Amino acid sequence: MPRFPSQTLRRQAIAMLALAGLAALHAAQAATTPTELLAGFAAQAAAAPQPARGEAFFNTAHGREWRCSSCHGAPPVQTGKHASTGKPITPLAPAANPERFTDAAKTEKWFRRNCNDVLGRECSAAEKADVLAWLMTVKR
Template sequence: MNHTPHLSRLAALALLVFAAAAAHAADTTPAEQLGRWSAQAGAPGSVSKGQAFFNQRHGGEWSCASCHGTPPTRQGEHASTAKPIAPLAPAFNAKAFTDAAKADKWFRRNCKDVLSRECSAAEKADVMAWLLSLKP
């Protein structure tokens, strides 16, 4: 019995699955994310509001800067677990905000930690506008 055709099909299928996963992992750009959140908010993101929001504690123990640093251009560290966090500013991390699902997931989690609620589209647009303004 010759298993070669079957193995070739499995290899091809595995390659397709891997390619689809890789394509999904980079399904957007930071600028497209800014555009999406600005459209949802009905206003463009504000660099100055984004910087203020990022550094503010919002009545809780943490701010975004507590883990991501200020400015978030170098590796950060989670405030309670000490796990390393890649730079958040896209100019310093080519993978930042290139996966829409991950961006939504982490905004949801981090906003709940910092604000005890989800961030609004306007808050996301403001933070993204500021992050995009950070250059080497």
């Protein structure tokens, strides 16, 4: 961390970083469109989303039994089926289901649950941004 000439400047720098993080979090939580959610995830990640990386993430096993595509299908434009319960899952791609990624709280809830199933941990903001960026490119 760079040295600051005074404690006051250091505190101001820390406060500015905290405010930037809160603004990014608020943007993701208040979003009402996939584009707004994507912008929030990208801001949290401090990196541009990469759809190709999102597609690879979606279709790859990450050391656990399931992949995202295990339940959501590949490509995710038709009704999927939960791998263990068989419960139907509406299409994930926004082109096939305009309701997807319009509720920030619901999006976070399902990313948290599904990432835990697939990764054994929560997804990072960069992973969410990459997957959502790819899903936004998927056509019916």
